[in-house]
Amino acid sequence: MKKRDRMERDRAAGKAELLCEALPWINKMSGKTFVIKYGGSAMEDPELCRQVVADIEMLKLMGVRIVLVHGGGKAINAMLKRLDVPVKFKDGLRVTDDETMEAVQEVLVGHVNQQLVWALNEYGHNAVGISGADGKTLKAEPVNPDLGRVGRIREVDTNLIxxxxxxxxxxxxxxxxxxxxxxxxxxxxxxxxxxxxAMGADKLIYLTDVDGLFRDFSDENSLVAQLTRTETHELLESGTLDGGMIPKIRSVAEALDAGVSEVVILNGTYPHSLLLEIFTDAGCGTMFTQD
Structure with missing residues (x-):
């Protein structure tokens, strides 16, 4: 009995040490605004989703103002497959004709959004689901006729958010x-x-299904821990990026150029990666900072 009690006490002491380590970070982050982009396998797997939602709720309880922005590429692909609609991509962007646009709306607004709202509200009355069309939050124009109804954001109205x-x-x-x-x-x-x-966010976090940015994706030891704004632009100009990482890193660079202090790419499939990144000294993923 005494041995078990000591083991339990040691585990509790370890948890207490983690809380003490987190205290200055909690103090620093309270009242800050985070925009979290959620997507990839972390959103598709129910258990992973519960972990991410729990992390978000913890951040909210610690005083962080959170805006959760989500995609739903895999769910859209599944819907298009059921409808027998071809899936096409160009430069990392989904080619979106009128039929595809209807599927995108149905999946993103009618299904994925409401599932996330439900998951968050299981912890209390905490979440409200909207689309970029609500309150004309995301005003858009076509990117390229070849991409169909793929939009470029020309203005963000933050009033509703x-x-x-x-x-x-x-x-x-x-x-x-x-x-x-x-x-x-x-x-x-x-x-x-x-x-x-548009919100002047303190931190932009991309939750995805990779550990971060790799210089060589086939080499797990080539994970990049941190890049400055200048280094990020140099990477974009190098031509070494491909696929979906191109718009992601381009978005990182644009956010830094616009004054966002930090941007982070995290693996949302890793347990509690959000809390590890924000409230521990070691952190995880790839952080992009101002010069």
Whole structure:
């Protein structure tokens, strides 16, 4: 019995040490505004989703103002497959004709958004779901005729988001934008970046299913811990990026250029990566900072 008690006491002491380590970070982060982009496998797996939601709730309880922006690429692909609609990408962006746009709206606004709102509200009455079309939050225009209804954000109206935050809720934003001729599919990485810029966010976090940025994706030891704004631009110009990482790193660079203090790419499939990054000295993932 005494041995078991000592083991339990030691484990409790370890937890207490972690809380003490987190104290200065909690003090520093309280009242800050974080924009979190949520996507990838961390959103598809129910258990991983519960962990991420728990981390977000913990941040909220610690006084962080959180805007949750989500994509839903895998769910959209599954819907298009059921509808027998071809899936096409160009330069990392989904080619979106009118039929695809209807599927995007149905999946992002009608399903993924509401699932996240439900998950967050299991911890209390904490979340409100909106799309970028609500309150004309994301005003968009076409990027390129070859991409169909893929939108470029020309303006972010933060009034609705700030109202939700001021009322004590977490806004959960589906990345469907609005234009004079209807709805547009907005890349979620880009949307999170533009929302962070417009709100003057203190931190922009991309939760994805990779550990961060690798100089060589086939080499797990090549993870980049930190890059400055200048180094990020140099990486973009190097031509070594491909696929979905191109718009992500471009969004990182634009956020830094617009004055966002820090941008982080984290692996949302790693247990409690959000809390590890924000409230421990070691952190995890790849951090992008001002020069």
């Amino acid at each position: 700030n109202t939700i935050l001021d009322d004590g809720y977490i806004p959960v934003v589906a990345t469907v934008g609005c234009g004079p001729d209807g709805f547009y599919n907005i890349n979620a990485d880009v949307a999170a970046d533009k929302i962070a810029e």
